[in-house]
Amino acid sequence: MKHYDIIVIGAGNGGLTAAATLVNKGKNVLLLERHNIPGGCATSFCRGRFEFEVALHQLSGMGTPAKPGPLRSTLQRLGVLDQLEPIPMEDLFRLIIPGQIDMTLKPDRADIIRTLQKRFPDEKTSIETFFDLTYNFFTQVISVMYLNDPEATPDKYPLYFKYALKSAKEVLDSLFQDPLLKTLLSPYWTYIGLPPSKMAFTELAAMFFAFIEFLPFHLKGGSQTLSNAIADKIIERGGDIRFNCGVKKIIVQDNQVKGVITDTDEVIYTNWIVSNASKVATYIDLIGSEHIPQSVVKELKKSTLTQSAFTVYLGLECKPEAIGMTAATNFLFPHTDMEAVYERMKHREITDQDALVLSCYNLADQSFSPPGTCQVAIVTLKYGDTWLTVPPSQYAAEKYRVADAMIRVAEKAFPNIKNYIEEIEIATPLTHLRYLNHPKGSVYGFEHFIKNSELFIPNISHIKGLYGAGGSYGLCGFQPTLDSGVLTASKLLKDMGA
């Protein structure tokens, strides 16, 4: 009878850091992964002479060796930092609204303020106020939420108590007049999938704070390097990893996990499980309705799935400058009405009314593709439902049609892309559904409304011995999911009495 102290299901970011944390504490850990490599979203693939990064746009929280960020410290503790070559990105982002604005911001607070003040002289003071507020507020967030100050009161943390539940839009509207300026200060809403009116100001502040203080990073070799490095550390420290080994059932008895059944019907016993599968897959598919606690049903009812994504990966036989690409991260927006852009995400079609994010890592790392070439990933968020209704027989044609439309939109800001395409791969919401096993191909877990934040739905264990890590158990993105594995593993260890 096979038995492990702990079984981790899924080698995505959260599963990897959870397993690595547990192995570091000397636990006997088995990590099960249905694919033949670790990483989940944090991966890449080859076409021709190109290797395409799948998911990592800008890694937050890294910081430099001189001024390390929280993620750098986490990776150091996991023992993988020396395997990685993090490369800071020169730009925060470039934002283009054709005919209205084309501005590149640097990840430097004073520089951003100067640049914005020059363009929006009438709102000079508010610009200063916004960044003061963002920083001061986020410092209080750190004290209350991350450091868990038990003495938190409105008197001690006035900004926290005032702004914790405010939307980004409420804050932007209270300070600024010009819609262009508001848009420049909130393109990161596309990183969580909710427009400024629905996104928590906390999230916006967190992103500005993390990217400015600790710079946006790219990893040499792409995010797969990080996944491989963590997996190596798990193996090196005595953990077991099984690739090509999916789980089809989590065995639960009397609200206590007992083990798992693999895709090949092998039963492996344990009393402690960390699931890095989505919350829906974990409870609905792996555990089954007869064992779902009421508290989880309640949580699920409060939750809705985020968008999936439509992505075109391009390997171009030209240098970035040939198509006017000057920054690694680019937001191409149709106008300043982000509510209208959000509505577009409910339609399959891509038109000049959609918002696109274009990443060209060659601008962070010249060696990212062969000499004389570059690669560009163009992504836009789309709800999965828009693609679930496409008849299978029309799927390929539809994929080409929509990708072609997307490239034409991108060409409005980056002309002649099409003339240089050597390799192209298209990922639809169905592609994400297939590779991530997330319902409706959701890429960011559950929608991150304020009511769904960790304040109201903390990542706790509802079935004895069962813990969750990854994007559907809290925040999405690389830094948060990597963190979630470490945090959940620490909780598990504490409950274990270890």
Added chain:
Amino acid sequence: MNEKILKQLEGYETVKADMETAEKYGADFNSEKGKVLEYIHRLHPATMRLKVSRIIQETPSAKTFRLVSQDGYLPPFQAGQYISIIFDISEIRTSRPFSISSSPTQTGYYDITVRRVENGLVSNYLLDTVKNGDTFESSGPCGTFVFNPIIHDSTMVCIAGGSGITPFMSMIREITDCGLDRTVYLFYGNRELKDIIFHEELTRISNDFLNIFYIPVIENVSKDFTGACGLITSQLLNDTLKKHSNKSFFLCGPQGMYDFCLPQLDHLGIPKRKIRQEVYGPSVDIFDYPGWPKEIKKKDTFKISVKGRSAIKAAAGDSLLSSLEKNKILVPSICRSGGCSMCRVKVLSGKVFQPAGVPVRASDKQFGYVHSCMSFPVEDLEILV
């Protein structure tokens, strides 16, 4: 966070009301049970159960096997894609990829067309043993050797060698079935006239359709053949095509054909992005491959320890994948040409030889993940599957 603090947050009541509404009207996700697999299965089933419904003798050395689904559903495919069929031959479970030669408009069956390969374990088994009604397990359709309307010119120059005709047959059949606005120049190289698969059908199609040009090229000159002789040279391409701009080039055939034809295209000044080639199995005898360590001979064997399982013996020159298969250790595999990455394994210690051009990712090189179909042990190994 404790309730006491939460309640003091500005706007708490509104969020609380939001939550109560959601709890009342929200979905519990039970309807999503099994849905992900169901959607995947419509397009990319992990496995399919197929049955041979008809066998067509194409040439003395080639047959087409018409495959129907045992459970009634065949997913759509794009002309040029292939399936990987699993075989149990002499107690060894292995797989081989076959491009589908029938048209994607034929939704009732997939045709695969197989030509005899000297000492080819699987091709001989198919041609000599398989009969109507036999069943197989296979992968879903996959592969990227397809016409992509976004980047490919509507005039396709297709260069085929031997059984490399199969993906082009599917493309040409689709074009003529659907009346697609596409022009094809098919250069089809074979040793002898009798080796040409689909010769009659291609001749007929090119007579009937103004947009399909069929140029068979025979290596060994014979007097009953009046067409092009020799190899597919830049001269022949130039004479036939006149102009090369606004044309996309597609190649499918054995390694020898790529080695010869790619420099011809280069000579004509065709840019890389206009050329697409299908992966086509392990190329040559690995012992002759440039860079192969000469001191390792055919009689050598290596010990391969599979972590958590037993150790096996591998003969030099056998790919890691086939050594594992011979010892009943199953690793998923699809293209068996290094391209699809399904057969990845992690080498924990020891060295393998990997032929050039296998698309292995930068981080995989750093951390020892290899495509086992195109990795050949040159030392004792420890691997993780």
